[in-house]
Amino acid sequence: MARRAPAIEQVYALADAIEPQFRALVLTATFTGLRLGELIGLQRRNLDLLHATVRVVEQIQELADGTRHVGPPKSDAGVRTVAIPKVLVPELEAHLARYSAPGADGLVFPGTKHQPMRRGTLQRAWGRARRAVGLDDFRFHDLRHTGNTLAAAARASTKELMARMGHSSARAALIYQHAIRERDVAIAGALSDAIERVFSRPAAEPVQLSMFGPPTVRRARASGSSRVR
Numbered sequence: 074m075a076r077r078a079p080a081i082e083q084v085y086a087l088a089d090a091i092e093p094q095f096r097a098l099v100l101t102a103t104f105t106g107l108r109l110g111e112l113i114g115l116q117r118r119n120l121d122l123l124h125a126t127v128r129v130v131e132q133i134q135e136l137a138d139g140t141r142h143v144g145p146p147k148s149d150a151g152v153r154t155v156a157i158p159k160v161l162v163p164e165l166e167a168h169l170a171r172y173s174a175p176g177a178d179g180l181v182f183p184g185t186k187h188q189p190m191r192r193g194t195l196q197r198a199w200g201r202a203r204r205a206v207g208l209d210d211f212r213f214h215d216l217r218h219t220g221n222t223l224a225a226a227a228r229a230s231t232k233e234l235m236a237r238m239g240h241s242s243a244r245a246a247l248i249y250q251h252a253i254r255e256r257d258v259a260i261a262g263a264l265s266d267a268i269e270r271v272f273s274r275p276a277a278e279p280v281q282l283s284m285f286g287p288p289t290v291r292r293a294r295a296s297g298s299s300r301v302r
Contacts, residue, residue: 076114080104084095087211091202095195097168097201098182099128099216100295105155106220106238109213110134113190114143122165125157129239135192150241224247 079087088099102112110132119128130152134142144151157165174180174187184190195213203209224237225246234246259277 079208079215081223083206083208083211084216084219086206087202087208090205092198094168094172095198095202097164097172097203098195100161100164101157101182102213103216103220104158104161106217106224108132108157108217108239109192109195111146111151111239112182113171113180113192115181116177117169117173117179117181120169120181122157122162122169125159125162126154127157128154133189141189146239146247148239148241150235151239153236155237199232221245221249222252225252 083121084099084103085184088096091099098112101107102109105127107115107127107129111129114131114133115127115129119130121128129146131143131145132151134144137144149252169181172183174183180187180189182190184194199213203211221234221238224234231243231246231250234249235241240246
């Protein structure tokens with residue numbers, strides 16, 4: 074079963090609940106779609122807030138024994154430049170000023186003493202935030218799903234989604250596009266149901282359309298024509 078991506082409101086609830094040094098990480102993971110290893114390895118030199126872009130050139134992976142591996146993304150497609158939503162720029166500016174390591178090579182999202190962040194540290198903070206807002210089943214990786222779903226909803230093409238996600242295969246991009254098409258079909262179904270109810274109801278019972286559930290019927294104050302205007 075496919076996992077449900079957090080909604081924007083839930084993302085911000087998690088960002089508000091987590092320790093302040095992780096707030097920008099949560100928002101950046103969501104709205105740029107970068108993988109956690111890419112975020113942990115992100116250096117100041119590759120974050121251009123003037124032009125609202127982030128350049129992905131390397132990642133830091135933490136192995137099961139705790140050792141870290143620094144290297145390029147898994148594929149050539151992983152090396153990419155991703156546009157940052159402008160609403161995120163002030164969040165990143167505040168984070169850089171307070172929490173990031175200094176210098177062009179400084180990590181944007183460091184751990185203690187400006188060293189690479191430990192996944193365990195983040196996961197403990199993430200667990201506390203999830204419990205605080207009642208979203209225990211959401212994984213950190215699900216934030217990337219939200220960003221990709223939003224990009225698909227913005228009518229990004231398959232190639233555009235592939236470029237943003239850092240995938241060399243169209244398979245993942247097509248999954249997000251298919252999910253958006255399914256939602257569009259559901260919306261069209263709700264519209265169809267509403268139209269049918271208009272012509273099947275008594276004249277005094279106009280239909281109130283809701284895009285978030287089945288159409289509802291409310292009593293009119295006065296009778297009127299059932300003709301669609």
